[in-house]
Amino acid sequence: MSPQEPMSGQGPYDLAVVGGGVNGVGIARDAAGRGLRVLLLEGRDLAGATSSASSKLIHGGLRYLEHSEFRLVRESLEEREVLWAAAPHIVHPLRFVLPVRAGMRPAWMLRTGLFLYDHIGERRRLAPTRTLRRGHAPALDPLRQPIRIAFEYSDCAVDDARLVVLNAIDAHERGACIAVGWNLVAGRREALLWHLETQSPRGERRSVQARALINAAGPWVQNVLSSVGVPWHRALRLVKGSHIVVPRLYAGAHAYTLQGSDGRVIFAIPYADEFTLIGTTDIPYDTDPAQVAVSAQEIDYLCRVAGEYLLQPVLRQQIVWA
Numbered sequence: 001m002s003p004q005e006p007m008s009g010q011g012p013y014d015l016a017v018v019g020g021g022v023n024g025v026g027i028a029r030d031a032a033g034r035g036l037r038v039l040l041l042e043g044r045d046l047a048g049a050t051s052s053a054s055s056k057l058i059h060g061g062l063r064y065l066e067h068s069e070f071r072l073v074r075e076s077l078e079e080r081e082v083l084w085a086a087a088p089h090i091v092h093p094l095r096f097v098l099p100v101r102a103g104m105r106p107a108w109m110l111r112t113g114l115f116l117y118d119h120i121g122e123r124r125r126l127a128p129t130r131t132l133r134r135g136h137a138p139a140l141d142p143l144r145q146p147i148r149i150a151f152e153y154s155d156c157a158v159d160d161a162r163l164v165v166l167n168a169i170d171a172h173e174r175g176a177c178i179a180v181g182w183n184l185v186a187g188r189r190e191a192l193l194w195h196l197e198t199q200s201p202r203g204e205r206r207s208v209q210a211r212a213l214i215n216a217a218g219p220w221v222q223n224v225l226s227s228v229g230v231p232w233h234r235a236l237r238l239v240k241g242s243h244i245v246v247p248r249l250y251a252g253a254h255a256y257t258l259q260g261s262d263g264r265v266i267f268a269i270p271y272a273d274e275f276t277l278i279g280t281t282d283i284p285y286d287t288d289p290a291q292v293a294v295s296a297q298e299i300d301y302l303c304r305v306a307g308e309y310l311l312q313p314v315l316r317q318q319i320v321w322a
Ligand SMILES: Cc1cc2nc3c(=O)[nH]c(=O)nc-3n(C[C@H](O)[C@H](O)[C@H](O)COP(=O)(O)OP(=O)(O)OC[C@H]3O[C@@H](n4cnc5c(N)ncnc54)[C@H](O)[C@@H]3O)c2cc1C
Pocket: 018, 019, 020, 021, 022, 023, 024, 041, 042, 043, 044, 045, 046, 047, 048, 049, 050, 051, 052, 053, 054, 055, 056, 057, 058, 059, 182, 183, 184, 185, 216, 217, 218, 219, 220, 224, 240, 241, 242, 280, 281
């Protein structure tokens, strides 16, 4: 895909999308596929923000069942196999081992949740949940002795950044202009059109018009609202989630779903063949999203929860990336 620039002087776009994360490119691809003339503005790089720093899962979100968010879980589960079928080269099934641990959620509750998880979405090809017992399941060997039983269930893993780039390429092939390095800096709504000011990293400016504007700027949505003069009535609440990557902690292609003593759940996931990715945290954040970084407390937390389960200690000095 060759570099593209916003085109002024050729009439208004049907749709301008701000943000080249997974939401922006997905919207641009969908709209271009419906025959709309689409402009996508990405100020930095495609998948340069949240969409390349995720846990890299296509999942229904098992923990949302606890909050009775059945519709959210069902819709996400349905999309899981759709994405797997559409992009099997970057989406693959992943088995998760959820150990049953004394003092945590009881086995009956976990099994009931997993029964729902197996049945409320359109699960066709992914394997169902099964029970693992120590001595009969190698996946329990890397875990500390008191753990004798676990449930193994299905979700999918994805190369998150590639998912974004592939959607952008497909949107481009369907006619969308994917302007990477172009920021939306100002805008106003006038005579049924958005008049948008865009700027390249070299300071070059282009004015474009669009009939509709979609704000897919992730943690910067409020900045975009300000720049186009749209008031917001609710303050945005940002949270940060961090992962650590350490040399591979266990054999096997499965992931672990680990309940911390605070009731939260973290994952340990095979990553790039030689590593294990552990995360995530969930911390309120109120400063510049571009400066987000993992803190020492988050690292300690992730090492501690993983260490409560895994025989092999997880040490701060092992961390190769966070
Ligand atoms: C720790 C963590 C783990 C997660 N794990 C998962 C997971 O496993 N599976 C899952 O499905 N979801 C997961 N999520 C959620 C998912 O990652 C996010 O919902 C998703 O990435 C948000 O994408 P986005 O496109 O809305 O925003 P972003 O990816 O943040 O993209 C916004 C883009 O807008 C651009 N932008 C901002 N302002 C402007 C402007 N003025 N002009 C031009 N461009 C602009 C930015 O440069 C940026 O590239 C996770 C989230 C977190 C935080």
